[in-house]
Structures are given as structure tokens and as C-alpha cells.
Amino acid sequence: MGKTVSIYGAGLAGLVAGIHLARSGFKAVVYDREDGIGGSKQIHPSIHTTPLQPEETWDYIGMDLSSCFKRTDKYPDFWYNTKRLTLPPYVKNNTAWNAERGAQEGSLDRKLYEIALREGVEFIFNRNLTLDELRAAPAGSIIATGLYREIYDLVGVKCGTTYGYMASAPCHPGESTGALYMGDYSVDYGYSASMNGLMYVLLFSRTPLKKKKIEEFKEVLKKTEHLSFDNWHSFNGFFPRETKLHWEDKILAGTLSGMIEPFWGYGVVGALLSGKVAGLLHTDPERAEKDFRKFTAGFKAKLARKEKMDKLPFSKMFLRLSILKARYDCWRNPALKNAVREPVRWF
Numbered sequence: 001m002g003k004t005v006s007i008y009g010a011g012l013a014g015l016v017a018g019i020h021l022a023r024s025g026f027k028a029v030v031y032d033r034e035d036g037i038g039g040s041k042q043i044h045p046s047i048h049t050t051p052l053q054p055e056e057t058w059d060y061i062g063m064d065l066s067s068c069f070k071r072t073d074k075y076p077d078f079w080y081n082t083k084r085l086t087l088p089p090y091v092k093n094n095t096a097w098n099a100e101r102g103a104q105e106g107s108l109d110r111k112l113y114e115i116a117l118r119e120g121v122e123f124i125f126n127r128n129l130t131l132d133e134l135r136a137a138p139a140g141s142i143i144a145t146g147l148y149r150e151i152y153d154l155v156g157v158k159c160g161t162t163y164g165y166m167a168s169a170p171c172h173p174g175e176s177t178g179a180l181y182m183g184d185y186s187v188d189y190g191y192s193a194s195m196n197g198l199m200y201v202l203l204f205s206r207t208p209l210k211k212k213k214i215e216e217f218k219e220v221l222k223k224t225e226h227l228s229f230d231n232w233h234s235f236n237g238f239f240p241r242e243t244k245l246h247w248e249d250k251i252l253a254g255t256l257s258g259m260i261e262p263f264w265g266y267g268v269v270g271a272l273l274s275g276k277v278a279g280l281l282h283t284d285p286e287r288a289e290k291d292f293r294k295f296t297a298g299f300k301a302k303l304a305r306k307e308k309m310d311k312l313p314f315s316k317m318f319l320r321l322s323i324l325k326a327r328y329d330c331w332r333n334p335a336l337k338n339a340v341r342e343p344v345r346w347f
């Protein structure tokens with residue numbers, strides 16, 4: 001067994017990093033503050049929707065996770081308050097995929113955990129790493145602790161707050177649906193998604209949501225998808241406002257490294273890729289640095305553009321106007337209708 005590498009966080013990035021290292025002859029030890037795999041029970045089980053380039057992604061991370069991803073029946077419906085927006089025709093060529101998160105059978109976390117155990121990765125649960133322990137971690141340790149504020153502060157990554165309100169309920173196991181919601185109730189957006197018999201909804205906002213706004217969103221869900229839930233709860237998380245691969249002599253991965261979002265790439269795929277980048281820093285550092293630069297190119301500009309748009313007094317109206325303009329462009333140039341214009345392509 002080769003050198004030991006400690007990995008903090010048994011989420012998507014930490015698990016992929018551990019698997020890569022174990023396969024490369026290292027002893028990978030993954031620590032997590034929860035009592036088992038699947039992250040915080042306040043947040044999961046949940047369903048995440050993401051753009052995905054399956055072949056390229058499996059090829060890059062060195063494992064086929066297709067059993068955990070289900071294409072949504074159609075590209076997510078887009079609701080503006082209770083009005084369904086007709087998106088530009090090329091959207092029909094786009095794809096969106098659902099993945100289940102948490103500890104359950106069928107979840108992405110569980111699948112990665114099983115692969116990791118087979119590869120010989122060691123797990124130590126119930127270890128809430130303190131900031132002092134992280135500071136004193138051996139050189140080359142990988143920090144992949146996700147969306148917790150105190151760790152951003154420790155490693156000096158700028159971040160913003162996001163407030164989330166979520167709920168779930170059982171649904172037909174064959175369903176794989178997706179819908180996006182924008183409206184007067186949030187400066188950001190909400191989504192619904194279902195797969196493996198779980199219907200999940202989440203409303204995001206970068207400003208705290210008043211009770212009245214949450215009630216408005218609930219009404220929208222009833223009127224649009226006929227959804228109602230009785231187990232709503234809230235959480236706060238922190239999202240990165242910059243990208244960073246190194247902190248002192250340690251490696252950052254997943255959310256903490258900035259491999260999340262800009263502009264609707266969301267976080268699942270970024271976390272998987274970033275786990276591989278973190279592992280590669282031990283086996284092929286030059287390639288790791290190059291891949292990280294490629295995956296995070298444009299982050300700053302996209303985030304700045306989004307935040308600028310959000311500050312415009314009529315940002316929601318601009319959204320509707322830009323959809324109208326895209327539809328008009330497709331009408332003028334029918335070739336556009338068949339073009340693939342995914343919001344984010346990693347490869």
C-alpha cells in the first residue's frame with residue numbers, strides 16, 4: 001500500500017477522489033461528520049436535476065454511473081409564476097437528468113460508496129473535523145466538505161448565502177420528471193424533480209424568504225403540477241464566489257473549489273469531475289492543473305453576468321424577453337431549432 005491520503009467529506013467529490021487514489025495504489029481514508037454515507041439527513045434524501053454528458057463524464061472519472069441517472073421525461077417545464085413559458089424550440093434537443101442523493105439504495109452516494117469499498121477506500125464516520133484539525137491535516141489532504149460556512153472562511157474562499165425550502169413525498173416509481181420555477185416569490189428559482197418513487201421540491205433564494213413568499217410558492221405548485229407537501233423544512237447553505245484548487249499545502253474539491261453552477265451547470269457533475277481532479281493532483285499534477293483551468297474557465301465572468309442581471313430592476317422581465325427573442329431567432333433561422341444549446345458543457 002502506498003502513501004496515505006486523507007479526504008475530508010464523503011460527498012460526491014470526496015468519494016470520486018478516494019476511488020481514483022485507491023485505484024492508483026494510495027491508501028485513501030475518507031472522514032465524514034455524519035454517521036454513515038449520504039450527507040446531512042436534513043438535506044437528503046433529495047433528487048437533483050442536472051445537465052450531463054454521460055459518456056464523457058464516465059470516461060473522465062473512470063466509472064459508469066448510468067444506473068443512478070435517469071433522463072427527465074422531457075426537458076424541464078419552465079413556469080413563471082403559474083404561466084408555463086414556451087421555451088425556444090432548440091431546448092427540445094437538450095437533456096436533463098435526475099439523480100437521487102442520500103443514503104438509500106439507488107442513490108448516487110450509495111453507488112459511489114459501494115465502488116469505493118470494493119476498491120479498498122477506508123471510511124471513518126462520526127468525525128466532525130474541527131477547523132484546527134483541518135489546519136493541521138497532512139500536506140496533500142483533500143478537503144471536500146461542501147456548503148458549510150466555517151470551512152469557506154478557513155480556506156479563504158469567498159462565498160454567498162443561499163436559503164432553501166424543501167419538501168418531498170412518495171410518487172410513482174416509474175416517473176422521472178423535472179420542472180423549473182421562477183416568479184415573484186424568490187430572487188432565484190425553485191425546482192421539482194422525481195425519480196425512484198420520490199417527488200422532491202426545493203425553493204432557493206439568496207435573500208431570506210418570508211412566510212408569505214413560501215405560501216405563494218406552495219400555491220404555484222398546487223396550480224401548476226398539482227403538488228402539495230406537508231413536510232416543508234428550511235436550510236442555509238453557502239455557495240462559492242470564486243474558484244480555488246489549493247489552500248496552503250492542501251487540495252480543495254467539490255463545492256468548495258468552485259466546481260458548481262455558473263450559470264445552470266448546477267453542482268452534481270462539477271463535484272464528480274472535481275473529485276477526479278483532486279485525485280489527479282497526486283498522480284498527474286500537470287494534467288490536474290490543466291483540467292481544473294479548463295473546467296472552471298469563465299466562472300468569474302458568468303457569475304458576474306448573472307449577478308449583474310439579478311440586480312436589474314426588471315430581471316424577470318428580461319428573462320421573458322430573452323426567451324421571446326430566442327424564439328424569434330429560431331423562426332428567422334430554422335437551422336437554429338435543431339442546434340444543441342445546452343446551458344453548460346463540461347467537455
Ligand SMILES: Cc1cc2nc3c(=O)[nH]c(=O)nc-3n(C[C@H](O)[C@H](O)[C@H](O)COP(=O)(O)OP(=O)(O)OC[C@H]3O[C@@H](n4cnc5c(N)ncnc54)[C@H](O)[C@@H]3O)c2cc1C
Binds near residue numbers: 031033049129253271
Ligand atoms: C438542497 C440542495 C439541492 C441541490 N440541487 C441540485 C440540483 O438539482 N442539481 C445539481 O446539479 N446540484 C444540486 N445541488 C448541488 C450538489 O448537491 C453539490 O454540488 C454536490 O453535492 C457537491 O458535492 P461535494 O462533494 O462538494 O459536497 P457534498 O456532496 O455536499 O458532501 C460534503 C460532505 O462533507 C461532509 N462534511 C461537511 N463538513 C464536515 C466536517 N467538518 N468534517 C467532516 N465531514 C464534513 C458532509 O457530511 C458531506 O457528506 C444541490 C445542493 C443542495 C444542498
